Amino acid sequence: MFTTIGSVGKDRFEELVTSSLDRVEMEARCQFAVGDAALEIEPLRPHGGHLPVAEPQLSVEESLALxxxxxxxxFHTVRTQRWVAAQWPAEHRQTGVSFEVHRILAAHPDRFELIRNPPLNERTGLPRWTGEAAKKAVGWKSDQVPVSTAEKVAAIRDLAEGDEAVAAVVATDFLRRPDVAFKAMRDxxxxxRVNEAQFELAEEGGEDDEFTQDYVQTFSDEDEGDPIEDPVHIVRGFRKAQEFGDLIAxxxxxxxxxxxxxxxxxxxDLTASQVAALTRHVEKLRATTDWIEHAVATGKVDLDEQLAQLLRGQ
Structure with a gap:
């Protein structure tokens, strides 16, 4: 258990929470009061409704702006508070729940029942409404940094949604972790899916998979020979295969x-400085690919001074 939270002790932290909750409740009452006043000045009317015009009068927007x-x-604040107040009659407003939560839940068809059943907060272990919990309840995207396993998984899925290239790179990177690969294969x-992909690649002969083709061509010859090999040679072969696979990836x-x-x-519409920056990086990429080709052709991996200076940005 933490003895301090921030710069205060746990007891003082609880005192500040209690006093601040009172202020949050007071603020909610004030915001609802302003919304009720605006609602009295300009009640919400059905779409298409109109007022009988006995004499010139201000429009709804003009009245609320005044x-x-x-x-x-x-004006935006008053208009929002008026709308929220209209969605939450006084008898359905929940004491201790912020105005922000009322605002987020205001459009939910079952809001009166929903707000009486706050979800469990994973940070505090207490059932309580927060802005983030309300957003989840109505299907809005959360701005909060993912904390739980489910939240992190959902965030990763959202980032890779509809982008197969990103999903493939992420999945490949994760499967390089032995523990992750083991757990994934238990599903x-x-x-x-992995077995199906392997069968498809085998049937295609690897022609459409550059990685498989390069890997097989590079290491298949080394697998031929005596059935009993030096353990050191085996370890070096594994390491060589892994390094080659990493480079291809x-x-x-x-x-x-x-x-x-x-x-x-x-x-x-790129600026001149942006074009210059991209040009420098493309030049580095060309030099790096030349280095790779040179290393593959000659077995020499040392950088010459000119290339080293280029990669250092000099």
């Missing part, structure tokens, strides 16, 4: 990322 100006607040559906990751991002430049 009210807001007299209070010294924005029957995941295991079935880096190349494929760059290609996938470029294929996703370059088409988006069509609508961009």
């Amino acid at each position: 009210f807001a100006a007299r209070l010294g607040v924005s 029957p559906t995941a295991r079935e 880096v190349c494929q990751g760059f290609i996938a990322g470029a294929a996703r991002l370059v088409p988006k430049l069509r609508c961009h």
